[in-house]
Amino acid sequence: MNDGVNGVALAVFIFFFLAVTVMGFLAARWRRADDEHSLDEWGLGGRSFGTWVTWFLLGGDLYTAYTFVAVPAAIYAAGAAGFFAVPYTILVYPLIFTFLPRLWSVSHKHGYVTTSDFVRGRFGSKGLSLAVAVTGILATMPYIALQLVGIQAVLDVMGVGGGEDTNWFVKDLPLLIAFGVLAAYTYSSGLRAPALIAFVKDTLIYIVIAVAIIYIPIKLGGFDDIFAKASDAFAQPNPATGAPRGALVPGDAGQWTYATLALGSALALFMYPHSITATLSSRSREVIRRNTTILPLYSLMLGLLALLGFMAIAAGVKVKNGQLAIPQLFEDMFPDWFAGVAFAAIGIGALVPAAIMSIAAANLFTRNIYKDFIKPDATPREETRVSKLVSLLVKVGALVFVLTMDKTVAINFQLLGGIWILQTFPALVGGLFTRWFHRWALLAGWAVGMVYGTVAAYGVASPTQKHFGGSSKEIPGIGEIGYIGLTAFLLNVVVTVVLTFVMKALKAPEGVDETSPSDYTADAGDPGVKVELPPATAGAGH
Amino acid sequence: MSEAPEVNRGPVVTPLRVVIALCLFAPFVAMLWVGSYAKTDPAFIGIPFFYWYQMLWVLLSTLLTVTAYKLWQFDQRGRRNQGGGAAK
Numbered sequence: 001m002n003d004g005v006n007g008v009a010l011a012v013f014i015f016f017f018l019a020v021t022v023m024g025f026l027a028a029r030w031r032r033a034d035d036e037h038s039l040d041e042w043g044l045g046g047r048s049f050g051t052w053v054t055w056f057l058l059g060g061d062l063y064t065a066y067t068f069v070a071v072p073a074a075i076y077a078a079g080a081a082g083f084f085a086v087p088y089t090i091l092v093y094p095l096i097f098t099f100l101p102r103l104w105s106v107s108h109k110h111g112y113v114t115t116s117d118f119v120r121g122r123f124g125s126k127g128l129s130l131a132v133a134v135t136g137i138l139a140t141m142p143y144i145a146l147q148l149v150g151i152q153a154v155l156d157v158m159g160v161g162g163g164e165d166t167n168w169f170v171k172d173l174p175l176l177i178a179f180g181v182l183a184a185y186t187y188s189s190g191l192r193a194p195a196l197i198a199f200v201k202d203t204l205i206y207i208v209i210a211v212a213i214i215y216i217p218i219k220l221g222g223f224d225d226i227f228a229k230a231s232d233a234f235a236q237p238n239p240a241t242g243a244p245r246g247a248l249v250p251g252d253a254g255q256w257t258y259a260t261l262a263l264g265s266a267l268a269l270f271m272y273p274h275s276i277t278a279t280l281s282s283r284s285r286e287v288i289r290r291n292t293t294i295l296p297l298y299s300l301m302l303g304l305l306a307l308l309g310f311m312a313i314a315a316g317v318k319v320k321n322g323q324l325a326i327p328q329l330f331e332d333m334f335p336d337w338f339a340g341v342a343f344a345a346i347g348i349g350a351l352v353p354a355a356i357m358s359i360a361a362a363n364l365f366t367r368n369i370y371k372d373f374i375k376p377d378a379t380p381r382e383e384t385r386v387s388k389l390v391s392l393l394v395k396v397g398a399l400v401f402v403l404t405m406d407k408t409v410a411i412n413f414q415l416l417g418g419i420w421i422l423q424t425f426p427a428l429v430g431g432l433f434t435r436w437f438h439r440w441a442l443l444a445g446w447a448v449g450m451v452y453g454t455v456a457a458y459g460v461a462s463p464t465q466k467h468f469g470g471s472s473k474e475i476p477g478i479g480e481i482g483y484i485g486l487t488a489f490l491l492n493v494v495v496t497v498v499l500t501f502v503m504k505a506l507k508a509p510e511g512v513d514e515t516s517p518s519d520y521t522a523d524a525g526d527p528g529v530k531v532e533l534p535p536a537t538a539g540a541g542h
Numbered sequence: 543m544s545e546a547p548e549v550n551r552g553p554v555v556t557p558l559r560v561v562i563a564l565c566l567f568a569p570f571v572a573m574l575w576v577g578s579y580a581k582t583d584p585a586f587i588g589i590p591f592f593y594w595y596q597m598l599w600v601l602l603s604t605l606l607t608v609t610a611y612k613l614w615q616f617d618q619r620g621r622r623n624q625g626g627g628a629a630k
Contacts, residue, residue, distance in 0.1 A: 080580075083592070087574075087599070090573055090596070091570060093604075094566040097566060097607060222587075224585075227590060248592065249581055250576060250592075251580075255576040256576075258576050259573075289614070293608045303593075307593065
């Protein structure tokens with residue numbers, strides 16, 4: 001792989017990178033409000049984004065560089081099983097259609113910036129809110145780290161980053177520069193920076209996919225040939241296990257895994273803090289509903305992208321690290337300049353979500369740990385300052401993570417993060433529709449889900465790893481292999497429901513609900529819901 | 543999760559809302575029933591059934607969500623007019 005630097009590709013990559021850097025800093029001036037020192041401004045872009053900005057922002061946020069590298073890599077490695085990402089993203093939109101507008105409304109009415117803000121307001125429980133916040137931060141950190149892994153893959157294939165023998169500083173310098181720049185413009189521009197850069201990222205990605213899906217099959221002799229070759233390759237036994245490497249279609253045993261992974265991941269996606277940050281930055285609840293009808297365009301792109309995994313096999317791409325399969329395919333197939341465009345798309349694709357994730361994690365820390373537990377009388381200006389600093393810390397943490405530890409650690413934690421974040425579903429989505437659940441029962445359900453999920457994932461072995469070898473395991477009582485996150489989630493719900501009955505029987509204190517039913521349906525323009533919230537909302541007594 | 547009334551006038555469950563719920567629920571049935579599409583034939587331009595069928599469902603689910611969205615707007619408008627003046 002490291003057979004010299006690909007000069008043309010690198011030049012194109014650097015060109016795009018510089019362009020988005022300039023945009024990132026200029027973004028601070030984009031739609032600037034009077035008071036830029038509030039968390040609504042820095043952390044939610046003034047809650048002002050319309051349908052298209054939200055579409056680009058959410059698309060740029062959810063379909064990350066890591067997704068672009070990992071989904072085809074999974075197909076490349078094992079075939080059909082990796083395609084679950086498509087039904088997963090199909091199911092997300094009908095799902096969020098039902099609950100996201102309610103979250104938007106209640107958050108606007110009460111000035112909530114994070115999901116934990118809502119949980120605290122709804123259930124009057126700082127403990128539950130803290131649990132949700134900590135889960136969110138824990139789940140987001142490895143996700144940011146994986147964005148770096150995505151950039152690293154691209155840099156590796158371009159020949160920068162050096163081989164094993166160069167010293168670590170030279171090797172990691174490009175990554176350090178990329179992240180230094182990212183940190184600087186996120187700090188100064190807040191959510192406006194990724195929102196603006198997302199335009200470039202998504203445009204590049206769409207162009208690259210459109211070209212790849214037509215150009216590469218023509219070069220490889222059509223889809224018939226591609227799938228025939230892939231089928232042969234999957235039939236070869238894996239030297240480690242002796243079983244075939246993969247399959248074009250999931251067998252009977254794999255179907256439960258496929259379905260539970262799709263459903264569990266769909267339920268989890270909008271529990272992630274960065275998804276919610278992008279959602280709450282939109283101007284009205286209509287913007288969100290409308291977006292559920294146009295966001296699937298990204299799913300279609302993801303499906304096409306997944307097919308690139310088969311093309312990598314057919315093209316004879318041989319990489320030890322599956323993550324490099326797609327960047328390597330681009331380098332082998334495309335002329336140098338267009339490979340540069342493709343790499344830029346992946347590289348910038350990492351910057352957008354990394355920025356949003358670090359903002360989301362910082363908001364959680366500031367609102368639900370700093371303000372709730374350390375300094376309750378923090379002013380909006382102080383909140384913003386803390387959030388900016390934490391966003392830096394979060395990124396540095398992710399960088400240290402990637403530079404000092406093996407990549408598999410980041411991947412393991414990301415896998416755990418998905419299982420964990422799903423455990424906040426009952427408190428958040430349950431809370432959006434009913435106040436029936438008891439706060440302590442929700443907390444207990446969350447704890448049970450977290451512990452079961454972690455222990456179960458720890459016990460999964462793969463040919464290469466003793467622990468965290470995968471995300472599926474036998475479902476107790478059913479006997480089929482299913483996604484651990486979903487099993488943990490069901491346990492969580494059962495515990496929550498049972499304990500709610502118990503708590504109600506014991507007449508345990510319910511906590512104060514500061515929301516009222518009409519808050520969940522309010523839209524911009526209604527009394528009490530300003531299109532642009534004044535900075536004082538953050539300190540308005542909740 | 544149930545469909546929640548946004549404008550609290552009229553009955554909560556109406557035929558229109560049942561249709562909306564079905565539009566949103568259909569993709570779950572189609573996608574989670576993996577056995578119904580775990581096969582290679584018929585292929586489309588060389589792509590096995592398993593893959594093109596799911597990609598087709600991206601389009602179908604989008605159409606269903608759009609339908610649900612339009613019907614929901616219709617439902618809300620109807621309820622607002624019924625009550626007269628600004629809703630909520």
